[in-house]
Amino acid sequence: MSSSLGETIIKRLSDVYRIDKDEFAPLNFKDPFLILISIILSQNTTDRNALKAMKNLVANGLTSSQDYVKAGADKIKPLIKVAGLYEQKAKTIISLASWSLEKYGGDLTKLKQEEPEKVYEELTEIKGIGPKTADVFLIFYLNARTFPIDTHIKRVVKRIGIAEGSYDVMRKKLLQVFPDPIKAHILLIKHGRTTCTARKPKCNQCVINDICKYYASLNLSKRIDEG
Numbered sequence: 001m002s003s004s005l006g007e008t009i010i011k012r013l014s015d016v017y018r019i020d021k022d023e024f025a026p027l028n029f030k031d032p033f034l035i036l037i038s039i040i041l042s043q044n045t046t047d048r049n050a051l052k053a054m055k056n057l058v059a060n061g062l063t064s065s066q067d068y069v070k071a072g073a074d075k076i077k078p079l080i081k082v083a084g085l086y087e088q089k090a091k092t093i094i095s096l097a098s099w100s101l102e103k104y105g106g107d108l109t110k111l112k113q114e115e116p117e118k119v120y121e122e123l124t125e126i127k128g129i130g131p132k133t134a135d136v137f138l139i140f141y142l143n144a145r146t147f148p149i150d151t152h153i154k155r156v157v158k159r160i161g162i163a164e165g166s167y168d169v170m171r172k173k174l175l176q177v178f179p180d181p182i183k184a185h186i187l188l189i190k191h192g193r194t195t196c197t198a199r200k201p202k203c204n205q206c207v208i209n210d211i212c213k214y215y216a217s218l219n220l221s222k223r224i225d226e227g
């Protein structure tokens with residue numbers, strides 16, 4: 001599959017979607033530690049809820065690794081409740097803050113000097129940070145060549161017929177297909193949230209239906225039914 005297919009998909013999606021910063025929590029922060037917290041908070045919830053939780057944290061003076069270690073999980077929990085799974089997320093955030101202090105003296109801008117592979121390994125050793133969370137950080141903060149895959153992207157690319165399989169297999173494939181992974185990541189999520197929804201995708205309004213295997217299969221079964 002060529003990169004021109006990826007370029008066609010991204011061109012068409014970018015013509016129809018406007019991206020609002022609030023839809024992607026990490027786009028709202030420059031500080032790497034806050035970017036990471038926003039990504040952890042957005043696990044299994046909307047980015048808007050993650051941003052509400054971030055607002056509570058920052059309003060309570062919690063911005064640095066030191067602040068979080070000093071506060072402890074119990075102070076954080078009520079502030080992030082709006083983002084769900086708050087017990088688990090509070091623990092992950094405190095582990096992240098401890099790692100940041102121990103390894104980097106609380107200054108995660110130092111990660112810019114590290115190899116992305118090393119950053120990925122260190123982050124995924126923290127309980128609660130998996131491949132997707134680490135990849136989102138790598139792509140948004142380090143501008144690394146990787147491709148975070150969430151449930152929307154997984155569903156959309158599988159339906160189009162571009163990639164399927166394990167996380168690693170899909171990541172490799174998507175890097176081959178899409179020359180600009182950040183743009184593709186954002187637009188495919190937007191497409192999955194608005195048009196290629198899990199239930200009842202709006203295929204007739206979809207701007208890439210002519211290159212989608214799922215849509216072709218729908219039309220084929222319709223033709224067979226009409227016989």
Ligand code: SF4
Binds near residue numbers: 202204207214
């Ligand atoms: S045609 Fe339907 S299944 Fe295919 S990408 Fe568009 S909305 Fe998704």
